[in-house]
Amino acid sequence: MTDAIIVDDLTVRFGSLTAINGLSLAIRYGEIHALIGPNGAGKSTLLDVICGVTRPTSGGVRLDHEVELGRTREAGIAALGLFRKFQKPSVFDALTVFENATLGSGHGRWRRPSEAEAERAMATLTRVGLAGRAGVLAGELAHGEKQWLEIAMVVAAAPKVLMLDEPVAGLSDEERDRTASLVRELSAPDCAIVVVEHDMDFVAKIADRVTVLHEGSALFEGSMDKVRADQRVIDVYLGR
Numbered sequence: 001m002t003d004a005i006i007v008d009d010l011t012v013r014f015g016s017l018t019a020i021n022g023l024s025l026a027i028r029y030g031e032i033h034a035l036i037g038p039n040g041a042g043k044s045t046l047l048d049v050i051c052g053v054t055r056p057t058s059g060g061v062r063l064d065h066e067v068e069l070g071r072t073r074e075a076g077i078a079a080l081g082l083f084r085k086f087q088k089p090s091v092f093d094a095l096t097v098f099e100n101a102t103l104g105s106g107h108g109r110w111r112r113p114s115e116a117e118a119e120r121a122m123a124t125l126t127r128v129g130l131a132g133r134a135g136v137l138a139g140e141l142a143h144g145e146k147q148w149l150e151i152a153m154v155v156a157a158a159p160k161v162l163m164l165d166e167p168v169a170g171l172s173d174e175e176r177d178r179t180a181s182l183v184r185e186l187s188a189p190d191c192a193i194v195v196v197e198h199d200m201d202f203v204a205k206i207a208d209r210v211t212v213l214h215e216g217s218a219l220f221e222g223s224m225d226k227v228r229a230d231q232r233v234i235d236v237y238l239g240r
């Protein structure tokens with residue numbers, strides 16, 4: 001499979017604290033890649049570097065083997081096809097579900113969409129199971145529905161790399177199952193999906209590959225079955 005993002009001997013320090021410590025890994029198109037590990041392992045910091053929010057202290061992160069993301073400004077990241085969905089949904093409560101879906105990921109001001117844009121928005125809402133809620137104000141949606149709406153908004157931008165930060169935090173078991181199916185359906189050969197999540201059952205349902213981070217380094221990488229069987233992973237994370 002083709003590499004989307006190469007993390008190459010990346011180190012990030014905040015003063016005397018080393019958040020990422022000589023980390024190397026590859027995130028591939030067509031894969032759902034989960035980053036797991038204890039609090040403070042460096043998962044969010046890695047996403048921050050990929051998104052141009054945090055600069056590497058040394059080493060680098062490249063997109064498609066050419067764009068050095070460690071030197072890209074945050075504002076230019078979306079234009080490269082990289083989108084991050086944060087844990088807390090940031091949909092516009094005062095707009096309808098349909099209006100949110102037509103905003104795309106630019107979070108710009110709402111304007112009347114063209115017919116083609118409206119059709120695309122409805123198709124995306126159908127994909128996430130919200131077509132029947134198109135006319136409802138987003139503020140009236142359940143927490144899970146808001147997550148799916150925001151995923152729809154990001155997907156509408158046809159991302160190359162989609163980063164999901166704890167997508168099932170605060171969701172019911174049923175909503176978690178539905179989110180797992182949704183994320184699996186989003187998997188596509190020209191898109192790399194990166195998921196940071198603490199819910200191991202969810203990770204087992206969606207991930208093609210799992211990297212366990214510990215103290216800023218990759219402790220283990222493999223399938224979820226192998227991760228669950230690895231004694232070091234059990235010692236530092238799963239067994240706690």
Ligand SMILES: Nc1ncnc2c1ncn2[C@@H]1O[C@H](COP(=O)(O)OP(=O)(O)OP(=O)(O)O)[C@@H](O)[C@H]1O
Pocket residue numbers: 014017018019037038039040041042043044045046
């Ligand atoms: N902007 C910052 N300034 C100083 N320290 C930071 C900053 N961002 C992160 N850190 C520290 O870097 C370390 C790694 O944090 P990070 O948030 O990447 O971990 P994480 O694996 O995402 O943890 P969690 O599962 O709790 O979200 C932590 O010790 C954290 O306190």
